[in-house]
Amino acid sequence: MAAPQHSEAFVRWLRQVAPYVHAFRGRTFVVAFGGELFTERTRFLTFVHDLNLLAALGIRLVLVHGARRQVEAELKAKGVRSRYAQGLRITDEAALTAVKQAAGVLRIEIEAVLSQGLPSSPMAGAQIRVNSGNFITARPIGVRKGIDFQFTGAVRNVDAAAIRGALDDGEVVLVAHVGYSPTGEVFNLAWEDVAENVAAALRAEKLLMFTDKLPLDRRGQVMSELTAREAEALVRKGDLTAQTSRAIEHAVRALGAGVGRAHLLSRRVPGSLLLELFTHTGVGTMITADALEKLRPARIEDVGGMLALIEPLEADGTLVKRSRELLEAEIGNFVVVEHDGAIRGCAALYPFPDAKSAEFACLAVAPEYRDAGYGERLLHACQERAKALKLRKLFALTTHAAHWFLEQGFRPGDVAALPSQRQALYNWRRGSKVFLKRI
DSSP, X not given: OOOHXXXXXXXXXXXXXXXXXXXXXXXXXXXXXXGGGGSSHHHHXXXXXXXXXXXXXXXXXXXXXXXXXXXXXXXXXXXXXXXXXXXXXXXXXXXXXXXXXXXXXXXXXXXXXXTOOOTTSTTTTOOOOXXXXXXXXXXXXXXXXXXXXXXXXXXXXXXXXXXXXXXXXTOEEEEOSEEEOTTSOEEEOOHHHHHHHXXXXXTOSEEEEEESOOOBOTTSOBOOEEEHHHXXXXXXXXXXXXXXXXXXHHHHHHHHXXXXXXXXXXXXXXXXXXXXXXXXXXXXXXXXXXXXXXEEXXXXXXXXXXXXXXXXXXXXXXXXXOOHHHHHHTGGGEEEEEETTEEEEEEEEEEEGGGTEEEEEEEEEOGGGTTTTHHHHHHHHHHHHHHHTTOOEEEEEESXXXXXXXXXXXXXXXXXXXXXHHHHHOOTTXXXXXXXXXX
């Protein structure tokens, strides 16, 4: 039997994951990866086990794979030199033969691993059916800047109805990096192009793409969130790897076509798929059409999320206790920070018009976002609101955050400086410190 502390940690983790499970069930995720992911057998097996878990949780999975590494190996074994131009393979007859061989082998590999069900493996009890039909109609790229790309193609059409039908039947759909023309020709496609078009055709909730290196900030940390505009600017800057740049370009186009979110993941981080989907901070780079964060007036439906932030601070004495009924009655005084659909911060402004002042109160920010500037943004929003009401001063009462208020331009005051109505409500037993700020 597990030690009690381990059991408690497991229960706590399971509760934290539950909202994601509810949110993702029945949603369509397109997971796309190049042939490099197959080169380390152990890592590939772990990755497929993670896919199995997503399928077991009711997520509708479409897998898109490439095979550049395998095609290179096939050609090298035959003494044929690969040719590239403008970032694309020139697919002649020899290269097309290698593409067909690699695509066939990888399809069988993926289907075989997804079909495992040994009692001692993570796939125990799994009954995954894989559908790898001819879902992609392709066209030749043709001649570009004087270069004939021969059998290199681009996606012309995605049979979204057939893919949806397979997903409705509970199947995992597997799409390779090849497409077919109405005349029966086979074309070699970039897996990023296939992933973009499949995700767009299905209006997928998420497009998750594995790449070699994630974008880093000036401190060398992974950039966890980017808007589409910011991601495009990074590509133009030219500091990213060719593979990451390609992934971003296709991800941004998918977002423009209605895909909910795009995620870049490192193929070198074990478990990155699950860590990105089921933890607050993730381990990859999420790209969104618009900023994930919204600072806005609170609404009644936000009360549950606000209470989740406020109650721990009430328990340790940082905030005065407020009931759900009081929050609902005073909802018009509150502003919130919403991050990816969840309430991550809140604060209230209580005007005292006769005294030309207002109280800044009930500041609460989720622990994992306290270094993200949410408190400062909430204060600024309340301050601007007070200015719009033609008030001249802000005041705040605190038992724990004196230094933070000093850093925000407040100065220490005393109870006598408060509006008379607020003085009458002052809790002398609590002994909160008073801070004042002219605006």
